[in-house]
Amino acid sequence: MKTYLQLNSSLHGTESHSSRLARQFIATLVRTDRSADMSAVSTRVVVRDLANQPLPHLTAERFTAFVTAPEQRTADQSRIVAESDALVAELAAADVIVIGLPMYNFGVPSTLKAYFDHVARAGVTFRYTANGPEGLLHGKRAFVIATRGGKYAGTPSDLQTAYVRQCLGFIGITDVEFIYAEGLAMGEESRTAAIAEAARRIEQLAA
Numbered sequence: 001m002k003t004y005l006q007l008n009s010s011l012h013g014t015e016s017h018s019s020r021l022a023r024q025f026i027a028t029l030v031r032t033d034r035s036a037d038m039s040a041v042s043t044r045v046v047v048r049d050l051a052n053q054p055l056p057h058l059t060a061e062r063f064t065a066f067v068t069a070p071e072q073r074t075a076d077q078s079r080i081v082a083e084s085d086a087l088v089a090e091l092a093a094a095d096v097i098v099i100g101l102p103m104y105n106f107g108v109p110s111t112l113k114a115y116f117d118h119v120a121r122a123g124v125t126f127r128y129t130a131n132g133p134e135g136l137l138h139g140k141r142a143f144v145i146a147t148r149g150g151k152y153a154g155t156p157s158d159l160q161t162a163y164v165r166q167c168l169g170f171i172g173i174t175d176v177e178f179i180y181a182e183g184l185a186m187g188e189e190s191r192t193a194a195i196a197e198a199a200r201r202i203e204q205l206a207a
Protein backbone atom coordinates (compact mmCIF):
# COMPACT_ATOMS: atom_id res chain seq x y z
CA MET A 1 0.00 0.00 0.00
CA LYS A 2 1.36 3.39 -0.99
CA THR A 3 -0.19 6.26 0.90
CA TYR A 4 -0.41 9.87 -0.22
CA LEU A 5 -1.31 12.57 2.26
CA GLN A 6 -2.61 15.85 0.83
CA LEU A 7 -2.60 18.75 3.27
CA ASN A 8 -4.67 21.71 2.06
CA SER A 9 -4.39 25.02 3.86
CA SER A 10 -6.15 27.47 1.55
CA LEU A 11 -9.25 29.28 2.74
CA HIS A 12 -10.54 29.34 -0.83
CA GLY A 13 -12.02 25.83 -0.85
CA THR A 14 -12.72 24.55 -4.33
CA GLU A 15 -11.45 27.83 -5.85
CA SER A 16 -7.99 27.33 -4.36
CA HIS A 17 -5.06 27.13 -6.75
CA SER A 18 -2.79 25.36 -4.23
CA SER A 19 -5.37 22.71 -3.30
CA ARG A 20 -6.22 22.10 -6.97
CA LEU A 21 -2.56 21.80 -7.97
CA ALA A 22 -1.90 19.48 -5.00
CA ARG A 23 -4.80 17.26 -6.08
CA GLN A 24 -3.58 17.34 -9.69
CA PHE A 25 -0.08 16.42 -8.55
CA ILE A 26 -1.23 13.40 -6.54
CA ALA A 27 -3.41 12.23 -9.42
CA THR A 28 -0.35 12.48 -11.70
CA LEU A 29 1.83 10.58 -9.22
CA VAL A 30 -0.77 7.82 -8.87
CA ARG A 31 -1.09 7.58 -12.66
CA THR A 32 2.70 7.39 -13.01
CA ASP A 33 2.92 4.67 -10.35
CA ARG A 34 0.34 2.64 -12.24
CA SER A 35 2.03 2.99 -15.60
CA ALA A 36 5.37 2.06 -14.01
CA ASP A 37 3.88 -1.37 -13.45
CA MET A 38 3.15 -0.82 -9.83
CA SER A 39 -0.34 -2.12 -10.46
CA ALA A 40 0.22 -4.70 -7.75
CA VAL A 41 0.67 -1.90 -5.25
CA SER A 42 -2.58 -0.33 -4.12
CA THR A 43 -2.70 3.37 -3.41
CA ARG A 44 -4.53 5.36 -0.80
CA VAL A 45 -5.03 9.11 -0.87
CA VAL A 46 -5.82 10.87 2.39
CA VAL A 47 -6.89 14.51 2.18
CA ARG A 48 -6.77 16.75 5.23
CA ASP A 49 -8.23 20.22 4.83
CA LEU A 50 -6.67 22.35 7.54
CA ALA A 51 -8.79 25.38 6.59
CA ASN A 52 -12.15 23.60 6.75
CA GLN A 53 -11.23 21.60 9.80
CA PRO A 54 -8.77 23.85 11.62
CA LEU A 55 -6.82 22.66 14.60
CA PRO A 56 -6.77 24.83 17.70
CA HIS A 57 -3.83 27.07 18.46
CA LEU A 58 -1.23 25.47 20.66
CA THR A 59 -2.10 26.66 24.16
CA ALA A 60 -0.41 26.06 27.51
CA GLU A 61 -3.15 23.53 28.25
CA ARG A 62 -2.45 21.59 25.07
CA PHE A 63 1.33 21.72 25.32
CA THR A 64 1.19 20.62 28.98
CA ALA A 65 -0.89 17.62 27.90
CA PHE A 66 1.79 16.67 25.34
CA VAL A 67 4.56 16.66 27.94
CA THR A 68 2.64 14.95 30.74
CA ALA A 69 3.43 11.25 31.23
CA PRO A 70 0.58 9.04 29.92
CA GLU A 71 -0.25 7.59 33.32
CA GLN A 72 -0.54 11.07 34.85
CA ARG A 73 -2.80 12.64 32.21
CA THR A 74 -6.28 13.80 33.09
CA ALA A 75 -9.15 12.74 30.84
CA ASP A 76 -9.00 16.12 29.06
CA GLN A 77 -5.25 15.81 28.54
CA SER A 78 -5.65 12.29 27.16
CA ARG A 79 -8.23 13.58 24.67
CA ILE A 80 -5.88 16.37 23.56
CA VAL A 81 -2.97 13.96 23.13
CA ALA A 82 -5.16 11.47 21.24
CA GLU A 83 -6.00 14.21 18.73
CA SER A 84 -2.30 14.91 18.16
CA ASP A 85 -1.46 11.18 18.10
CA ALA A 86 -4.00 10.67 15.31
CA LEU A 87 -2.37 13.43 13.22
CA VAL A 88 1.07 11.93 13.83
CA ALA A 89 -0.16 8.44 12.90
CA GLU A 90 -1.68 9.80 9.69
CA LEU A 91 1.59 11.52 8.82
CA ALA A 92 3.71 8.52 9.79
CA ALA A 93 1.59 6.29 7.53
CA ALA A 94 2.14 8.52 4.50
CA ASP A 95 4.82 7.70 1.95
CA VAL A 96 4.33 10.96 0.06
CA ILE A 97 3.06 14.23 1.50
CA VAL A 98 1.80 17.01 -0.75
CA ILE A 99 1.16 20.36 0.91
CA GLY A 100 -0.95 23.07 -0.69
CA LEU A 101 0.67 26.25 0.61
CA PRO A 102 -0.83 29.65 -0.17
CA MET A 103 1.05 32.71 1.06
CA TYR A 104 -0.94 34.73 3.57
CA ASN A 105 0.56 37.97 4.80
CA PHE A 106 4.07 36.82 3.92
CA GLY A 107 3.86 33.61 5.92
CA VAL A 108 2.19 30.22 6.00
CA PRO A 109 -1.54 30.01 6.79
CA SER A 110 -1.95 29.90 10.57
CA THR A 111 -3.84 26.63 10.13
CA LEU A 112 -0.68 24.99 8.78
CA LYS A 113 1.33 26.47 11.65
CA ALA A 114 -1.18 24.93 14.08
CA TYR A 115 -0.71 21.59 12.27
CA PHE A 116 3.07 21.74 12.66
CA ASP A 117 2.55 22.63 16.34
CA HIS A 118 0.50 19.45 16.75
CA VAL A 119 2.87 17.06 14.98
CA ALA A 120 6.22 18.34 16.29
CA ARG A 121 6.27 16.25 19.46
CA ALA A 122 9.40 15.52 21.51
CA GLY A 123 9.89 11.79 21.89
CA VAL A 124 7.29 11.10 19.19
CA THR A 125 8.35 12.77 15.93
CA PHE A 126 11.72 14.10 17.07
CA ARG A 127 14.08 13.61 19.96
CA TYR A 128 16.86 15.56 21.54
CA THR A 129 20.31 13.99 21.36
CA ALA A 130 23.82 15.06 22.36
CA ASN A 131 24.21 16.21 18.74
CA GLY A 132 20.99 18.23 18.73
CA PRO A 133 17.46 17.36 17.68
CA GLU A 134 16.88 14.30 15.50
CA GLY A 135 13.78 13.73 13.37
CA LEU A 136 12.04 10.39 13.75
CA LEU A 137 9.89 10.20 10.60
CA HIS A 138 11.97 8.61 7.88
CA GLY A 139 11.67 7.48 4.27
CA LYS A 140 9.13 10.07 3.14
CA ARG A 141 9.00 12.46 0.22
CA ALA A 142 7.26 15.79 0.50
CA PHE A 143 6.17 18.21 -2.19
CA VAL A 144 5.01 21.73 -1.44
CA ILE A 145 2.84 23.63 -3.89
CA ALA A 146 3.46 27.27 -3.02
CA THR A 147 0.97 29.74 -4.52
CA ARG A 148 1.41 33.47 -4.20
CA GLY A 149 -0.15 36.68 -5.43
CA GLY A 150 3.29 38.24 -5.89
CA LYS A 151 6.76 36.88 -6.68
CA TYR A 152 9.17 35.94 -3.90
CA ALA A 153 10.90 32.63 -4.73
CA GLY A 154 14.66 32.88 -4.41
CA THR A 155 14.53 36.28 -2.66
CA PRO A 156 14.95 37.16 1.04
CA SER A 157 11.21 37.95 1.13
CA ASP A 158 10.37 34.27 0.68
CA LEU A 159 9.92 33.48 4.35
CA GLN A 160 7.81 30.40 3.66
CA THR A 161 10.26 28.08 1.94
CA ALA A 162 12.93 27.95 4.64
CA TYR A 163 10.30 27.73 7.38
CA VAL A 164 8.41 24.80 5.86
CA ARG A 165 11.64 23.02 4.95
CA GLN A 166 12.85 23.49 8.52
CA CYS A 167 9.61 22.21 10.10
CA LEU A 168 9.56 19.10 7.91
CA GLY A 169 13.29 18.44 8.33
CA PHE A 170 12.99 18.79 12.08
CA ILE A 171 10.73 15.74 12.23
CA GLY A 172 12.83 13.79 9.72
CA ILE A 173 11.21 14.67 6.40
CA THR A 174 14.22 15.94 4.49
CA ASP A 175 13.36 14.99 0.90
CA VAL A 176 11.32 18.08 0.08
CA GLU A 177 10.62 19.67 -3.29
CA PHE A 178 8.89 23.02 -3.83
CA ILE A 179 6.71 23.86 -6.81
CA TYR A 180 5.88 27.54 -7.16
CA ALA A 181 2.96 29.25 -8.82
CA GLU A 182 3.69 32.92 -8.35
CA GLY A 183 2.36 36.22 -9.63
CA LEU A 184 -1.22 34.98 -9.40
CA ALA A 185 -2.43 38.50 -8.57
CA MET A 186 -0.38 40.18 -11.30
CA GLY A 187 -2.88 39.97 -14.11
CA GLU A 188 -4.47 37.29 -16.23
CA GLU A 189 -1.39 36.64 -18.36
CA SER A 190 0.87 36.22 -15.34
CA ARG A 191 -1.62 33.92 -13.61
CA THR A 192 -2.11 31.70 -16.65
CA ALA A 193 1.65 31.41 -17.23
CA ALA A 194 2.33 30.60 -13.56
CA ILE A 195 -0.29 27.86 -13.43
CA ALA A 196 0.94 26.38 -16.71
CA GLU A 197 4.52 26.42 -15.41
CA ALA A 198 3.47 24.71 -12.15
CA ALA A 199 1.57 22.08 -14.15
CA ARG A 200 4.68 21.50 -16.30
CA ARG A 201 6.81 21.09 -13.17
CA ILE A 202 4.28 18.64 -11.73
CA GLU A 203 4.49 16.47 -14.84
CA GLN A 204 8.29 16.67 -14.74
CA LEU A 205 8.54 15.72 -11.05
CA ALA A 206 6.04 12.90 -11.35
CA ALA A 207 7.83 11.36 -14.35
Ligand SMILES: Cc1cc2nc3c(=O)[nH]c(=O)nc-3n(C[C@H](O)[C@H](O)[C@H](O)COP(=O)(O)O)c2cc1C
Nearest residue numbers: 010012016017018102103104105106147148149150
Ligand atom coordinates in the same frame (compact mmCIF):
# COMPACT_ATOMS: atom_id res chain seq x y z
C1 LIG B 1 -5.49 36.84 3.51
C2 LIG B 1 -4.60 36.79 2.32
C3 LIG B 1 -3.30 37.24 2.43
C4 LIG B 1 -2.44 37.20 1.33
N1 LIG B 1 -1.15 37.60 1.48
C5 LIG B 1 -0.31 37.54 0.43
C6 LIG B 1 1.06 37.90 0.57
O1 LIG B 1 1.53 38.27 1.62
N2 LIG B 1 1.85 37.82 -0.52
C7 LIG B 1 1.37 37.36 -1.72
O2 LIG B 1 2.15 37.28 -2.67
N3 LIG B 1 0.09 36.98 -1.88
C8 LIG B 1 -0.75 37.05 -0.83
N4 LIG B 1 -2.05 36.66 -0.98
C9 LIG B 1 -2.49 36.10 -2.27
C10 LIG B 1 -2.45 34.57 -2.23
O3 LIG B 1 -1.18 34.09 -1.88
C11 LIG B 1 -2.83 34.02 -3.59
O4 LIG B 1 -4.16 34.43 -3.86
C12 LIG B 1 -2.74 32.53 -3.71
O5 LIG B 1 -3.25 32.14 -4.93
C13 LIG B 1 -3.52 31.84 -2.64
O6 LIG B 1 -3.52 30.45 -2.89
P1 LIG B 1 -4.90 29.67 -3.01
O7 LIG B 1 -5.49 30.01 -4.35
O8 LIG B 1 -4.55 28.25 -2.89
O9 LIG B 1 -5.79 30.15 -1.91
C14 LIG B 1 -2.92 36.71 0.10
C15 LIG B 1 -4.24 36.25 -0.01
C16 LIG B 1 -5.07 36.30 1.09
C17 LIG B 1 -6.48 35.79 0.96
